[in-house]
Amino acid sequence: MKQILFFLLLISNTFFSQNISFIYELKDLAHKGVKTEYYYLDVLGKQSVFRSEKAREADSLMQKNGYWQSRKPTFENIYSFKNLISNKVYKSVTHPAMYDLYYINIDDKLNWEILPDKMKIGEIQCQKATTEYSGRNWIAWFDPASPLQDGPYIFYGLPGLIVKLSDDKGDFDFNLIEIKKSDKNNMFYLRKGKEISWDVYKKLQSDYYNDPFAEVKARSIKTKVGDANGNPVNISFKEITESIQKQMKESNNPIELDKVVKYP
Structure with missing residues (x-):
């Protein structure tokens, strides 16, 4: 100190x-x-x-x-x-x-x-x-x-x-x-992206919770699941979805407490 x-x-x-x-x-x-x-x-x-x-x-x-x-x-x-x-x-x-x-x-x-x-x-x-x-x-x-x-x-x-x-x-x-x-610029300013409201942000979270692969499907992006070494793993999208939903529930404690999304 x-x-x-x-x-x-x-x-x-x-x-x-x-x-x-x-x-x-x-x-x-x-x-x-x-x-x-x-x-x-x-x-x-x-x-x-x-x-x-x-x-x-x-x-x-x-x-x-x-x-x-x-x-x-x-x-x-x-x-x-x-x-x-x-x-x-x-x-x-x-x-x-x-x-x-x-x-x-x-x-x-x-x-x-x-x-x-x-x-x-x-x-x-x-x-x-x-x-x-x-x-x-x-x-x-x-x-x-x-x-x-x-x-x-x-x-x-x-x-x-x-x-x-x-x-x-x-x-x-x-x-x-x-x-x-x-001496280097550590700001790393990248594209700011798209400005959204809190309501849109909450909807993004809800939609992702309901179907984490919705955007992947909509954009027709081919996907595969691998382990830490990149080897193919046989696991269903249902299992991955349930795992993501569990993590989202467990970490659902944002600083903006009055804007928290209530997951089912």
Whole structure:
């Protein structure tokens, strides 16, 4: 954490033309056992992208090789990009079957309440703030000495960088663990895809749950199932569908709690 503090002080004395990555550890406490993943907030000037380490690697490969790396058979829930000059924030969505890209304009206003409470996280003196977003109450601890007014996922707008962020239900807990500077452009800006509404997004999820192979059939795409080594596996679409449906039910705990899809 001392290294993070030093880096934040260094950033405060430089322009934001450099590509900086803030790495957060996300503890998903909603399921049995604690699920931990790493997420990157890649910042370049007043623009940023927030996504999982795996999604970031997939974007890098897509930019380099022109093809998508296989992803989980569920919708990517925690992926966003921001333009803090225009104050535009978007949730990015990748269809798990066809890899079609969509985005949703997040126009919810984050009404932050900055509180006098202070807490030292590692070597960083942080201040407390709270807000409500999409059915959850959030508690943030931010560094008022940092010039970066950004944070995990769609959260930003505090007078400093968000170091820790959690919801009061205890489902999500983001913690800043590392900062890296890079000479390369790690933003990986690709096509944004098609803009959709929340209702369309929910319908995409429902349709995929009901028939994960509907788009494959509609586009007359030939498919085959293989194991990790690429060897053919005899398994029915019915079995695969049931497996995908089970995974979708088990992971059905989005940050946007008021927009959750109720699967049968």
